[in-house]
Amino acid sequence: MSVKAYIETNKERFLNELLDLLRIPSVSADPKFKSDVHQAAAFVKESLEKAGVDKAEICSTAGYPIVYGEKIIDPTAPTVLIYGHYDVQPADPYELWDSPPFEPVIKKTDSHPEGAIYARGSADDKGQFYMHVKAFESMLAKNQLACNIKFMIEGEEEVGSENLDLFVKANKEKLQADVVLISDTSMISMDHPSVTVGLRGLAYMQVEVTGPNRDLHSGTYGGAVANPINVLCKLIASLHDEDNKITIPGFYDKVEEYDLAYRTQLNKAPFEEEDYKKKLDIAETSGEKGYSTIERVGIRPTLDVNGIWGGYTAEGAKTVLPSKAYAKVSMRLVPNQDHREIAKLFENHLKAIAPASVKVKVVPHHGGQAAVVPTDSIGYYAAEAAIEEAFGKKAIPTREGGSIPITSLFQQELGLDPILMGFGLDTDAIHSPNEHYGVKNYFMGIETIALFFKHFSSMYGKKQGN
Amino acid sequence: MSVKAYIETNKERFLNELLDLLRIPSVSADPKFKSDVHQAAAFVKESLEKAGVDKAEICSTAGYPIVYGEKIIDPTAPTVLIYGHYDVQPADPYELWDSPPFEPVIKKTDSHPEGAIYARGSADDKGQFYMHVKAFESMLAKNQLACNIKFMIEGEEEVGSENLDLFVKANKEKLQADVVLISDTSMISMDHPSVTVGLRGLAYMQVEVTGPNRDLHSGTYGGAVANPINVLCKLIASLHDEDNKITIPGFYDKVEEYDLAYRTQLNKAPFEEEDYKKKLDIAETSGEKGYSTIERVGIRPTLDVNGIWGGYTAEGAKTVLPSKAYAKVSMRLVPNQDHREIAKLFENHLKAIAPASVKVKVVPHHGGQAAVVPTDSIGYYAAEAAIEEAFGKKAIPTREGGSIPITSLFQQELGLDPILMGFGLDTDAIHSPNEHYGVKNYFMGIETIALFFKHFSSMYGKKQGN
Numbered sequence: 001m002s003v004k005a006y007i008e009t010n011k012e013r014f015l016n017e018l019l020d021l022l023r024i025p026s027v028s029a030d031p032k033f034k035s036d037v038h039q040a041a042a043f044v045k046e047s048l049e050k051a052g053v054d055k056a057e058i059c060s061t062a063g064y065p066i067v068y069g070e071k072i073i074d075p076t077a078p079t080v081l082i083y084g085h086y087d088v089q090p091a092d093p094y095e096l097w098d099s100p101p102f103e104p105v106i107k108k109t110d111s112h113p114e115g116a117i118y119a120r121g122s123a124d125d126k127g128q129f130y131m132h133v134k135a136f137e138s139m140l141a142k143n144q145l146a147c148n149i150k151f152m153i154e155g156e157e158e159v160g161s162e163n164l165d166l167f168v169k170a171n172k173e174k175l176q177a178d179v180v181l182i183s184d185t186s187m188i189s190m191d192h193p194s195v196t197v198g199l200r201g202l203a204y205m206q207v208e209v210t211g212p213n214r215d216l217h218s219g220t221y222g223g224a225v226a227n228p229i230n231v232l233c234k235l236i237a238s239l240h241d242e243d244n245k246i247t248i249p250g251f252y253d254k255v256e257e258y259d260l261a262y263r264t265q266l267n268k269a270p271f272e273e274e275d276y277k278k279k280l281d282i283a284e285t286s287g288e289k290g291y292s293t294i295e296r297v298g299i300r301p302t303l304d305v306n307g308i309w310g311g312y313t314a315e316g317a318k319t320v321l322p323s324k325a326y327a328k329v330s331m332r333l334v335p336n337q338d339h340r341e342i343a344k345l346f347e348n349h350l351k352a353i354a355p356a357s358v359k360v361k362v363v364p365h366h367g368g369q370a371a372v373v374p375t376d377s378i379g380y381y382a383a384e385a386a387i388e389e390a391f392g393k394k395a396i397p398t399r400e401g402g403s404i405p406i407t408s409l410f411q412q413e414l415g416l417d418p419i420l421m422g423f424g425l426d427t428d429a430i431h432s433p434n435e436h437y438g439v440k441n442y443f444m445g446i447e448t449i450a451l452f453f454k455h456f457s458s459m460y461g462k463k464q465g466n
Numbered sequence: 467m468s469v470k471a472y473i474e475t476n477k478e479r480f481l482n483e484l485l486d487l488l489r490i491p492s493v494s495a496d497p498k499f500k501s502d503v504h505q506a507a508a509f510v511k512e513s514l515e516k517a518g519v520d521k522a523e524i525c526s527t528a529g530y531p532i533v534y535g536e537k538i539i540d541p542t543a544p545t546v547l548i549y550g551h552y553d554v555q556p557a558d559p560y561e562l563w564d565s566p567p568f569e570p571v572i573k574k575t576d577s578h579p580e581g582a583i584y585a586r587g588s589a590d591d592k593g594q595f596y597m598h599v600k601a602f603e604s605m606l607a608k609n610q611l612a613c614n615i616k617f618m619i620e621g622e623e624e625v626g627s628e629n630l631d632l633f634v635k636a637n638k639e640k641l642q643a644d645v646v647l648i649s650d651t652s653m654i655s656m657d658h659p660s661v662t663v664g665l666r667g668l669a670y671m672q673v674e675v676t677g678p679n680r681d682l683h684s685g686t687y688g689g690a691v692a693n694p695i696n697v698l699c700k701l702i703a704s705l706h707d708e709d710n711k712i713t714i715p716g717f718y719d720k721v722e723e724y725d726l727a728y729r730t731q732l733n734k735a736p737f738e739e740e741d742y743k744k745k746l747d748i749a750e751t752s753g754e755k756g757y758s759t760i761e762r763v764g765i766r767p768t769l770d771v772n773g774i775w776g777g778y779t780a781e782g783a784k785t786v787l788p789s790k791a792y793a794k795v796s797m798r799l800v801p802n803q804d805h806r807e808i809a810k811l812f813e814n815h816l817k818a819i820a821p822a823s824v825k826v827k828v829v830p831h832h833g834g835q836a837a838v839v840p841t842d843s844i845g846y847y848a849a850e851a852a853i854e855e856a857f858g859k860k861a862i863p864t865r866e867g868g869s870i871p872i873t874s875l876f877q878q879e880l881g882l883d884p885i886l887m888g889f890g891l892d893t894d895a896i897h898s899p900n901e902h903y904g905v906k907n908y909f910m911g912i913e914t915i916a917l918f919f920k921h922f923s924s925m926y927g928k929k930q931g932n
Contacts, residue, residue: 219868402685
């Protein structure tokens, strides 16, 4: 029986195991889910053991633990380090979910005619990292594994992976590998499989504007005392100019301008603007002047307010001039922009432009560097070969708008360029209500990852002259 | 025993009755307090009966009831119509209260060395309208009442008094009077008793900005799809120009520009800018260029955001590009600005300036017209005489920034100019956490209102040639 047949035979179990994992609400951002996050870590450890690793361990950190497991088939064989995360984004607003976020159900949709798993974390990233566990199990079971495998599955990706940094630095020896493989990105479509070769960085900030020392009656004081919400709106509005360029001094200093040839190549990726607008129900896309939608999310930095609040937000009307207003603002960064430097520029700028009538406090939440992955490595070639064998089509290299801050960590600390072979779709609604992940994507992913292990071992062996 | 002695003798009871009323959380804006609001109405009816009205009734409306009670001592005697409201503002944010908002406590403060009652509604307006009940009881008990008294105490003032309009129009006969007396405003200070002769109007709007049809991942879509929070901030920011003038076309068309003599007179009211800033802990006041703080809240219209929300507002970070963002925006209006017209101008303007990348919905919440009270009426003279007798000082006429939308209703439907004789202080924190009302203000108010009844009857009699 081939590896493919093994996967086919075990389909139902592979799916049910994932559903069990999805039932654990491992929301790392919200302390009330603390025990659930730990429970998810224990689940992952057990899954690795069952799949056949030599040893698995739950490694404590100052935050949530990192689950590590390895199978060394031969110390001289090449090693694939797999990274993923078992924590998930908060599921609120719950009322916008068609089914409860932690009670997975399988439903058929236009994008997933063979069914999709609806649950928080189904695509990001439980459904995706779990494919690696199952691909590993399948290869091992069929005696086909020709490389060593190391798993490093963390629980703080959605809150900035702060403790992963220390862990990687302290465990360089243990994590030694020849490639890092990550499935936490998306493909263009099942008809256009792709490999992500660029990711944006992130600088996530919280802004607090304080006006008067207490909430005031807007009739008695309105017009004479600065309203922190009005001021916050002014500050935020001023961060983009008429061309939707970001106005923070120095923000673009290190942003690379690509030549026409590169931009033309980038814009050749399959993309239907009309279809994109229709799916989002928007009349127009909107972004930095002079760039296409693909460029705006791929090679240009951005600034978005992720949350804003202040004053009276419940039913009805309250005539209050509030004491405070808040916003969460994140900037997506491109290669060479340092997230710490950008965070500082943001803070300095906001404080410089704030009127004397209010006090402004800026707190950086977390950040990560942008990444560009070379396309001339064995890892990349192996990904291409695996995709071609599984999908019957050549992989398209794409640059994605999201951020996986730890990619630059692997480059710096382990000297490894990560291979970003994700199987999600943009329509999977990750970070949104009704997140889902195609059942077909799940099984195609398992198959493709198994093929990656095969091709990587084989190509690596050839390079070494074995 | 004089009326003053009667008040003195019954002090403790007068205070405890008010505390009982304050224990009822009659928040009209929030449906979860519905039964409490009705309970407050029942309390008011019973209080009027105990104080000695001929009859009291709870008059149903489409919303919360209006409590009506009257004492006709002589059909030929002048009649004072008393207006007040038993509903209160929402108390949230609860965590900013030093003591629970519906468990009144008496504490001493700098502004109230003889103690102040801390509770939601203590100053606005339970503590103030209840003074009328007690002044009426005292005059009646001491056989000094020489005018008829009608009470109309409503339960929807904090949500726009929508049903009062119908009630007044349907009960013109019943409500016939010679003056309307209202205590729902503040004085400059106990050393500077004042009568409010101008109030601003109000147009309260809710704005909803919709971007994509669902929450999106800000990495995947950020920079290419308009973020409704960023757009809302731009819209709000654009509503004021550099001089803090409101940019809505036509907004100032009907605003009266006062001559220098009037403005000089207005600015003579006791006011210490440094003290004002210190009490609010702000470095600078802020408002429309070319006007003083007194003018900004008294004779100029304003626009304040009373609440804003959208995206992720809980702990931690979520990289979401939300589908929707909301704001509650209110404009304070001056005489001649029609609140319905201004609401329409606001809506039209927002829709005109919104980019095609989003949808904007504007819903008017409620509104009311501004009012100016003449100072040459018997009612005003009676208020002056009552204040002078009680405080030993001449009353200062002031224009206040708040709104009591129903004043224009009384002018139009009953032909009565209201006398706005309030006893609160600006520091009472109405509509804020830790609202309070001075114990001394409460008793001085009762005494002054009783004197108003006396002087009004006497002056009215003289005018009639009795």
